[in-house]
Amino acid sequence: MNARPGSFGRFVADADAAGNLVVQPRMGFCAPHHMRTGLALTKAAAATTAGTLTIDSYTRVGDLAAARTALGEGAPLNGYPIAAHPAACTRALLDGVVDDTFPVQVRHGSSHPEPIIRALSAAGLDATEGGPVSYCLPYGRTPLDVSVDNWSRGCELLASLMPDGRIAHVESFGGCMLGQMCPPALLVALSLLEGLYFTQHGIRSVSLSYAQQTDTAQDEEAVRALRRLAAEFLPPDVDWHVVLYTYMGVYPASEAGARELLSASARLAVRAEAQRLIVKTAAEAHRIPTIEENVRALQTAARAASTARPAAIAPGGSKGTGDEYTQARTLIEATLELSPDTGRALRAAFARGHLDVPYCLHPDNAGRSRSFIDSTGRLRWSATGAMPVPPAPTSAGRTSVSARELLDAVHYVARRYDAAPAD
Template sequence: MSPAGALLAPPADHRDGGLRPGHRSAGPDRPGPASFGGFVARAAAAGRLVVQPRMGFADPERMRAGLAGTRSLAAATVGTLTIDSYTRVGDHAAARAALAEGVPLNGYPIAAHPAERTRAMLDGILGPSFPVQVRHGSSRPEAIVRALAAAGLDATEGGPVSYCLPYGRTPLAESVANWARACELLATLVPAPGVPHVESFGGCMLGQLCPPGLLVALSLLEGLFFTRHGIRSVSLSYAQQTDPVQDTEAVRALHRLAAEFLPPETDRHVVLYTYMGVFPRTEHGARRLLEDSARLAVRAGAQRLIVKTAAEAHRIPTVRENVRALKTAAASAARREQPPMAEPWPAETADSEVYREARAFVEAVLELGADLGRALRTAFARGVLDVPYCLHPDNAGRSRSFVDPGGRLRWAETGAMPVPPYLAPGGGRTPLTSDGLLAALHGVAARYDAPVTA
């Protein structure tokens, strides 16, 4: 391991303190210039989509190179420290052993590196013009929160439901308690004028085949959970799915529900993820999908985009591949044909099917009690919330989804959830077969990998 002094020299700051021409400073009820949410707000006010990679390397020098490459782009970018799997599950001894033995890790082990080393890695890069978010999704995030705060960072992501259910076996009650403590800890550890920021991963459950109404509701509920545990700046997520019209409805529904349910003083924005399911295997397919996600973000009114690369279907992408993907997304966003639709939304999108479903889920959970953490646990125990194809023991497992002939994600079975299953024209139910499920899982990749015809 190279000493801190051998790390890359600080890059020249080309961003003029983050307030480029056309930007306005945050108002009195908004985060200050050094905050993650404040940076996104200023970019949105200037009509710029913030683009962000999913990037994490164990070696501080390589991690610094990735951040420097992201920061150097002539675009509105924020940095990412994606955390390794050992740290996510709390096996810090294994992370330290891997570092000592030179064993490759799939992310940055922030709790295994001394805080001084992480601070040195960030020195000259982190600042008002380039905030950095720690991405992990751990159901046991306390050590990560302590480490990121000690390193001078204040933005992270995850949630009590959104990484507990699909990706592990931690009991939901334990994850809810862990996340309540983590939010309160983050709010305490970040000194003023910093504004702690937490992003819900709720809009990305399982990556694919979860109908948007439930994704939107889970993201909104997690954002509300964060605010009730001391967080004043949140972002709500949604992952691109199978139909651009339905996706547009989902992003706009998320905006509307946030305005209706989050405390009015909360700083908030919406982040869109480039498709999280089975990714195209060809370079042209991956590029087309990324370009479409950037156009969707602009059209629907998302303020930040998490990108994927052409290498995603094969391996962990390099710094160069991440930077290339960011350039592609930024260029696609800049080529928009018209500005994003402003609030209030037109009637045809304001009361969309996605909005009505999402609101039914949110209201059903809030009716279960004032303690939102307990209400979430009860909702899953009763099947009021039920993620399709999720095998976690605390998930009821009675819901099923499918992609209809028009490309929209629909409910085939809803169990005890407060929404009906979809009835095809004529009133019939759509049967779900194993072949149909397999085709749906690979449908987006196949569509984008197909040869482009003139």
């Protein structure tokens, strides 16, 4: 994986070599002193942690004037407005907190990342996340071709702004499309394709994401497929790792259910050999979590991870084989055949429906694919449109999903964990 000294990737690689899963919160506060406290307590948690600056909604959509107005009026924001605060303010916030033992990543959700990248670089940071597809299709109306162009400039800008000895890192959000109800093979393919796109635009350290879904065995197969595909497709001089997200969909309402779902994601990360975990808290179903709740979640995940071991592979078997690998590789190859430029290939693949995110309403998504949860709990395709993978056969032979079935599926994980016996 060739992680270089001084990089976000090196920190994760060193933790992995020591047998530790890196755990990371979603955390963003408007006030610098509050944000600094959150980072300091994350660093002090009884876990191997990375910090997060999650950016506010105004900055995400590029409305920097509104972010500055809100700051001037003392209005609350739902994240840290990094492009509205002076760089000196953010550097002071980070001073004495960020070091080689505690990196900080900027997380934002923007299809217009350049102002955020300029601001994080000016503050001395080098790691962010997103992607031309994954920060476009689910969340807004930005045309896909515009997002692809924006992210190509953003990646090249980030790489160019790094001082000597620092390595820019970008994490693909592609494994988290819509949070739920997207079969794993498409998540794996999108994350790998975005990783390739980053490397074509000057990024030499990447992470590939996958979000916990409905079935542990299927998720483990998907994460291993992602690792295998990364080794096969990413350039050899790029360092990379896999980051798992605790379930991104409707969350259990009970504290016990939420805690067990988080613990299950930590055990999954270790069993499937992901190196980093983005956690959720017991408060997710009700409100934005506090700093203390985030810290408890980090420590819960670390304790659960300490009880797990990488899954054994049967004699003669290999890691990353199975349906998820086969389908993901088919989607990746069908996309890359369209152009040697990954950005152009992604645009063409969506235009032709060769990539098609189920239940995504963005105008540049074909919208012909559908998914369902089968009787064993695995996510399957009920319809694949023009994608080069077949839908799963069902006992009834149907290829559609009713509104009631979709609603039941959306609540499947929350209902299952809320029904589990309390600790």
